[in-house]
Amino acid sequence: MKASLERILTTHVGSLPRPPAVVEWLLRKERGEPLDGVQFERTMRQGVLDIVRRQAETGIDVVSDGETSKISYSTYIKDRYAGFGGEHRPKTHLDLRDHPDFRERMKAFLGPRREKRMLCTAPVALRDGAPLEQDLAHLRAALEAVPRAEAFMNAASPGVVAAFMPNAHYPSHEAYIEALAEALRIEYEAIAAAGFVLQVDCPDLAMARHTGFQELSDDAFLARAAFHVEALNHALARVPRDSVRIHVCWGNYEGPHDHDIELSRILPIVLKAKARAFSFEAANPRHEHEWTVWRDARLPDDVLLIPGVLDTCSNYVEHPELVAQRIEHYAAIVGRERVLAGSDCGFGTFAGYGKVEAGIAFKKLRALVEGAALASRRLWGPDLSR
16 A cells, blocks of 8 residues: 655545446446346446546546445445345434434435445345456556556445344344455455455444444444454455555534544544554544544554545535645644545445535545645655656
C-alpha cells in the first residue's frame, strides 16, 4: 500500500455516482427481470473504464471501480452468496425517530430506496463467483487503459452484512457472523491476490449502533463490535496486512446524527483490525472535532490514516484551503507520509440514490486534489512540483 512519500496522495471511500445506463441495468437485476448477460457486462465494463478515467482526469491517485456493478456496498452479496431470502424492514434510525416530517421531506427529495433488504434464511455459501471475477477483470482492464498510482476494491464486512440483512437462520448472532466471515474470506483473498488494495467497509463498528443494532446498550454494542473485528481478522488471516484498509463511518445520510456513538468509545476496537490504513469521517459537522481523538490515541507506528476531508452529504464544494487545513491536522499527528486525503463516505452508496449530484461530486473531488496539493507544498516546501 502506497504512503504519501513525496506528497499527500488522494483517494476516496469507493462508491461513485453511476451513469444512468448502469443504474438502469442494476435496477432491472434488482427487480429480478430477465437480463441480457452480455450487454449487462458490456455496460459494467464501460462504466468502470469511464469512472476510472474520470477519477484520473480529476487527479485522484488511488482509485476504485466506483462500485459500479453493485446495487449497494452492503447488500450486493445476496447476488453472490446463497442463504438470503424473504424481506427485512429496517428500523428507523434512532436520530430520525423524533423527526417524521424531516423523514418525509428527505424521501420526497431523494425518492424511494430501491435495493432489496433480505434476511439470512439458510446457510451462507458462495453461489456465483463470476461477479467478483468480472469486477476484477473490469478494473484491471481500466487500469491498463488509464494507469494510476494504485487501485482498491471494496468488500462488505461480516458485521455490516448482518446489520443490513439480519439473521433468521443461525442459532445466534455470533454463529451468523462466523459463517459470514468464512464465506467472505473468498472475496477478500481474491481481491488481494489480484493485486488491488482491499477496502473492507465496516460501518457496523459505528453506524450500526443507532441503526441495525440499536436495541443494544453501548456496552453490549462495543462487545459485539469487538467480536466483529475478531471475526474479520479471521477472514483476513491469509491476506497481508499491508493490502488492507478499513472504512468506518456513522452513516452516509443527512440527519441529526445526535445518537452517533463517539469515536473515542470505538477507536480502541477499530484499531485491532488487521489493516494498514483506516478511512474515517472527519469532515462532517458531527465528527470533524474528533481529530483530537486520533491525536490522543496510541497508534501503531506504521499505520496510515485516510481522514475524510470532504463531506459526502452536502453539495457544498469545500474550499481547497479548508481541505488543506484538515489534512494538516492529521499530518501533525502521524507525519505527512502517513496521511492520505479521502472522503467521509462514498458518493454512490446506493445505486441511483444520493443527495450529491454527480457533477458536484467530482467538483468536490477536484477540491480534494487541489487541497492536497496545497497541503503538500506546505508540508514538503514551496519547491514541490505538482
